[in-house]
Amino acid sequence: MDSTEYIDGFFNGSPDDEQKKQFERRIASDPSFAEEVAFYIGTSSLLKGQLDQEKKLRFRELFEQAKKDDRIVRPLRSIRPWRISVAAAVLLMVAGLWWVFLRQTGTEQLANEYIRQELQTQGVKMSIHPDSMQTALSAYNSGDLQGALGQFETILRTDTASFKAKQYAGLACLRLGEYNKALGYFTKMETRPGLYTNPAVFYQALTLMKRHQAGDEQNARRHLQRVVDQDLGEKETAARWLKKWPQ
Numbered sequence: 001m002d003s004t005e006y007i008d009g010f011f012n013g014s015p016d017d018e019q020k021k022q023f024e025r026r027i028a029s030d031p032s033f034a035e036e037v038a039f040y041i042g043t044s045s046l047l048k049g050q051l052d053q054e055k056k057l058r059f060r061e062l063f064e065q066a067k068k069d070d071r072i073v074r075p076l077r078s079i080r081p082w083r084i085s086v087a088a089a090v091l092l093m094v095a096g097l098w099w100v101f102l103r104q105t106g107t108e109q110l111a112n113e114y115i116r117q118e119l120q121t122q123g124v125k126m127s128i129h130p131d132s133m134q135t136a137l138s139a140y141n142s143g144d145l146q147g148a149l150g151q152f153e154t155i156l157r158t159d160t161a162s163f164k165a166k167q168y169a170g171l172a173c174l175r176l177g178e179y180n181k182a183l184g185y186f187t188k189m190e191t192r193p194g195l196y197t198n199p200a201v202f203y204q205a206l207t208l209m210k211r212h213q214a215g216d217e218q219n220a221r222r223h224l225q226r227v228v229d230q231d232l233g234e235k236e237t238a239a240r241w242l243k244k245w246p247q
Contacts, residue, residue, distance in 0.1 A: 003033060003036050004036070004040075007036060007037055007040050008040070010023055011040070012112075012113070012116070013113070106244075106245070106246040107209045107212070107217055107220060107241075107245070107246070108209055108210065108212055110209065110241055110244065111206050111209040111210045112210075114206065114237065115174070115175065115206075115210075119171055119174070119175065120141075121140075121141040122137050122140060122141065122168065122171070123137075124137045124138055124141065132151060132154070132155055133155060133164065133165065133168075135151060136148050136151035136152050136155065136168065137168065139151060140168060140171075140172060145172045145175055145176050146172075146176065148168070148172050149169055149172040149173065149176065152165045152168050152169035152172060153165075153169055156169065163189060163192050166185045166186075166188050166189050167185070167186075167189055167199075167200075167203075169185050170182045170183075170184075170185030170186045170189065170203060170207075171203075173185060174203070174206070174207055174210065177210075179207050179208075179210060179211035180211075182203075182207045183204060183207050183208075186200050186201075186203040186204045186207065187200070187204065189203070190204075197232075197233045198232060198233050199232070199233035199234050200232075200233070201223050201226055201227050201230075201232050201233075202223070202224070202227050202232065202233055202234035202237070202238055204220075204223050205219075205220040205221075205223035205224045205227070205238070206220075208220035208223065221242070221245055224238040224241055224242055224245075225238075225242065228242065
């Protein structure tokens with residue numbers, strides 16, 4: 001695995017304490033690696049929790065271009081007397097963001113990983129004549145979240161009781177960073193009776209973990225505990241997260 005993949009995998013995964021220590025030791029001992037980490041942080045939107053596949057590919061393009069660009073790479077490596085100073089400056093920049101990342105690896109990083117793995121696409125039924133819901137889901141799956149949200153909201157204007165439209169509208173809002181709006185949709189989902197697999201409470205916790213405002217972490221934990229205690233949708237994930245929850 002090259003450095004690019006290693007750095008990308010570290011920031012997009014859920015590293016344990018030992019992996020974090022190894023990563024920190026490599027930053028401290030390897031100036032070239034420290035520069036690559038700094039470049040990664042500077043060119044990705046990871047710290048905002050919005051790193052998707054398109055941005056990953058863009059980062060790789062930028063990274064490879066920077067390595068080949070004489071104006072960027074060679075001057076740093078040719079001025080050897082300043083190598084230590086350059087590395088020190090890079091480390092200072094990384095250290096300034098490192099504390100943010102370490103906080104994020106608890107709850108927000110769990111949320112990011114779940115969104116990447118579980119919420120990038122939703123099932124679409126194959127049909128010769130797709131209905132408005134399937135059309136909206138196709139837009140969601142293609143990454144047109146704003147367009148999909150508009151279509152889900154159109155459905156809700158004519159069918160205010162549509163559970164799926166509320167769910168997908170909430171997920172689109174979540175991925176767009178419209179957290180208050182997402183919470184509104186997920187709260188409305190919760191009123192659907194007799195549906196033990198209803199993920200509404202779990203999605204509320206997920207949204208609070210992403211919004212990360214004052215008090216959100218505590219409220220998210222209470223929601224997850226409720227999912228476990230009441231055997232609601234995504235119980236296994238909620239239980240696993242509670243075991244990892246920072247004390």
